[in-house]
Amino acid sequence: MNKDMLLTVDRRKPEPLWHQAEKAIRERIEAGEWPPGTQIPAEDKLCEWLGVSRITIRHALRNLESIDLLRREHGRGTFVRNASVVAGPRGLTSFTTEMAAIGLKVGSRLLSQEIVPANAAIAAALGIEEGDDVVRIRRLRLGNGDPIGVQSAHLRFDRVPGLIEQDLSEGSLYQHLERLYGIKPIEATETYRVGPAGAEDAALLGVVEGSPSFIVERITVDARGPFETTLSVMRGDRYEIRSVLRA
Incomplete structure (x- = not known):
């Protein structure tokens, strides 16, 4: 220098x-x-x-x-510092809204949308039977063109008939749900833990397999109960959690 x-x-x-x-x-x-x-x-x-x-x-x-x-x-x-997403105290919002609020250009790449049977954990989160159909939407989430996280959302099939035929490549999933089905989230429970990025997620995120990542599990409910559970794998070097603690 x-x-x-x-x-x-x-x-x-x-x-x-x-x-x-x-x-x-x-x-x-x-x-x-x-x-x-x-x-x-x-x-x-x-x-x-x-x-x-x-x-x-x-x-x-x-x-x-x-x-x-x-x-x-x-x-x-x-x-x-690398450009990062800082998650702090916030309301119940979609990823799209959250990114826009902190000035990042939101992007998303649809990886897959399909109907799959619910495993035990997904069934318990959604209040359905194991093996029941759910809609799985898997997306790569971007901020300013850079990969930030891989999100796999599972939705109750009986709440979103025909969703699998919709173009979900653009916009907020919550906006689609409200427009098509009148679903308005009112509460969500999120659990954060740190874990290694698996081979597939690591390749999508542009990191080495096993890199530390935030694993975020979210269960979202509306007036009728839980309708969505999402598993997100977020890049550990581009996603932070910041809380303000007061006496």
């Missing part, structure tokens, strides 16, 4: 030093000199190049971390 290419701070300016340092670092990121995944120079190097104190640099780095441009890894350093 050529330090002459870095902006420097000017103590004659009324602008705070930490803000000038933040702008200098951010410019390098936005110019592509430090692409996503790159480890930026250590704090002492940044102090030397910018001519500011460690406190000033830490203030700048904290601000850049708070707007998701950087991430700190304990014992390793500070890295330019």
Whole structure:
């Protein structure tokens, strides 16, 4: 890294030093000199190049971390963050709505839509008998053109007659369900765990088989009861969960 290419701070300016340092670092990121995944120079190097104190640099780095441009890894350093989906407190929304709300261009690739028999877990989630027909819709979900997750939704066949013939390649599944069947979700239960990406999902997500992933199980209900259960495998480096805890 050529330090002459870095902006420097000017103590004659009324602008705070930490803000000038933040702008200098951010410019390098936005110019592509430090692409996503790159480890930026250590704090002492940044102090030397910018001519500011460690406190000033830490203030700048904290601000850049708070707007998701950087991430700190304990014992390793500070890295330019990959574009990621941050899931925090939210209402009951579809993936499409959730992505749009955080400014990502939503994309989806329909992998399959078919009728399959419900296994024991799906039957229990939907309140049907094992072996009953369900509609399975499998999609690759994208944010700004990059793969984020693989979602497999299972819906009660008796609630969505004819769905299998519909074009579900575009738009929100919940919008289709409301338009076609008057189904409006009112509550969902989600369970998160960390697990390895299987070979098929890993290939779709562009990661190595066995890479850590968020496994998200969701059961969604409307006024008549559970109508959908979804299993999502989300890229661990592009999906986060953030909660705010208050006393």
